[in-house]
Amino acid sequence: MESHGTLGTIWASLGMTAYYMALIWINILLGLFLSPLFMIPITWIQDRMRGNRNAVKA
Numbered sequence: 001m002e003s004h005g006t007l008g009t010i011w012a013s014l015g016m017t018a019y020y021m022a023l024i025w026i027n028i029l030l031g032l033f034l035s036p037l038f039m040i041p042i043t044w045i046q047d048r049m050r051g052n053r054n055a056v057k058a
Contacts, residue, residue, distance in 0.1 A: 004012075
């Protein structure tokens with residue numbers, strides 16, 4: 001069995017921690033920026049289905 005010692009274990013744990021932190025960060029950003037791209041058209045569709053009775057008229 002091959003052993004890399006304490007320093008190798010610490011190095012691997014730091015790498016995995018950085019990887020998972022980046023994964024969580026990108027998923028938060030995707031949710032934050034992509035949600036409006038779906039929510040805004042959904043509100044347009046809901047307004048059309050209601051017949052624009054509650055829509056703001058300019």
